[in-house]
Amino acid sequence: MAGQSDLNMSLFSPEEIEFMAEDELVEIVPNLRMDSLNFICGDYGPFHPQLAAQVPLWLAVALKKRGKCTIRPPQWMSTESLAQVLELERDSHAFQPLPFHYLEISRLLFDHAREDIPDMYMVRSLIEDIRDVRFHKVETNLEKFTASTVTWKNMSAMEVNIIRAFAGRALQAFYKHDNEQQAPDTDRMLDKQPQIPADRPKHNLKPR
Amino acid sequence: MATEESASVMDDYETLISTTDVELLKRAWRNEKAAPEILQFESSLVQRIKEQIELAEQNVEISEANNIDPLTVSLYQMDLDRTQFLLRSYLRVRLQKIEKYLFYVLKTDEYLNRLSKQEQMFARRCTDDLGSHLDETVLAKLPDNYQSILKQSITSEEDDMVPVPRLDTFVICKAKQYLSGLDFEPEYSMEITEMERDLLTFVCYKFIKKPLENGKIDLV
Known part of the structure; x- marks a missing residue:
C-alpha cells in the first residue's frame, strides 16, 4: 500500500487534460461581427464575418455551438497528413510528431464541429488507428525500460497520463532496489511504513 | 535574414512577453x-x-x-x-x-514557510482538531508509553508515525531549455547530467527539484 496512497491526487483526470487542451489555438471563420474580447486568459478578436481568426479551442467550440463560426481543422488533421503519420508510425519504433493534445483536440472537433471536417469518417478512423498503434508502442516500451531516467520523444498528453501511475511506481521500485545495496538506510523515511527494520532481512534473501 | 537561432530566441521572447x-x-x-x-x-x-x-x-x-x-x-x-x-x-x-503531510509540514520550517498565511492557519487548526480527535478516540485509552501522536512508542528515536513526502517519487517533466549538469544538484551528478529541451522525461523528483524551483522545468 505504501507509495500509492497519493495516486488520485497527483493524477490528472481525463477531464483536466481536456481542460488544458482547450487552451490550444485553432482557426475559426466567424459569421458575425464582434468586438475584441479581452479575457483574463488573453485578448482575441475583433471578429469580422469571413475573416479567419485564431482563438482557443474552448472559445471556438462555444461559438460553434451557437452557430457563430466554422472551425478550420488544423493542418495535421487532413487525411493526407494523417495517412502519412500512420504509415510512419507503423514503420518505426519512434513516436511521430503530433500535437501534445492531438487526441483531445480531434475528439473535441469530432464532437462539436463534425461538418467542418472534410472526410470526417476517414479522419476519425485514421486517428483511431494512429492512437492504437501508439498505445501499443507505449505498452511495448514499458517492457523495456530499466534505467533511472527514461525519455520519450513526442509522446502525447493522454499517453503520458495512462502510463504515469504504473511506470512511476515501477521506476521507483527499480530505483529503490538499486540503491538499497549502496545505502540501505535511504528508505527509512518511507511514509506509512514505519517498521522498515522488520522486513529488511527479507530483502537480503534475494541477492540481485 | 533570420537564422534559425535568432528565430528561436525570438520565440522565447514572444512567449515571455505574451505569457499571461x-x-x-x-x-x-x-x-x-x-x-x-x-x-x-x-x-x-x-x-x-x-x-x-x-x-x-x-x-x-x-x-x-x-x-x-x-x-x-x-x-x-x-x-x-x-x-x-x-x-x-x-x-x-x-x-x-497539507492535510496529508500535516504533522511533517508543521514541524519542518522549510515547508511551513512555503505556505500562505491562510494555509498555515489551516494546518494549525487541522492539527489541533486531528490531534484531539485521535487523543479522545484512541490514544488516551492506550498504555502510557503509546500515547504520542508522532511516535509509535516512547522508545522510538524519531517521529516514526509522521508521513513524509517521498522525494524519490518519479515524475514526468519537460525542460524549457537545454539543461546542463550545472543546473542540477551536484549530489545527483551521477544520475543526471543533462536534459534536452522539450523532451518528455520520466525522472526521480529529487533530481530535478532544483531546476523546477528555478523555473527551468515544468512537470507534466
Missing part, C-alpha cells in the same frame, strides 16, 4: 499536482489572478445590467469560470497535500 497570468497559474497548478511535496505558494500570482477575477466579475455584472449582447457576456463568463476553476483547483491540491 493564467498560463503561469496553469503551470503552478500542474507542478503542484505532479510534485510529491508541497511547493512554494505563488502569493503574488494568486493575488494578481484574484484581482483579475474580481474585475471580470464586475464587468460581467455591469454588462448584464446594461443589456450588452448576451453572447459576449456568456463568453466572458466562460473565461471567468475557467480561471476560477484553475485557481480553486490549485488551492485545493495544496490543501490536500
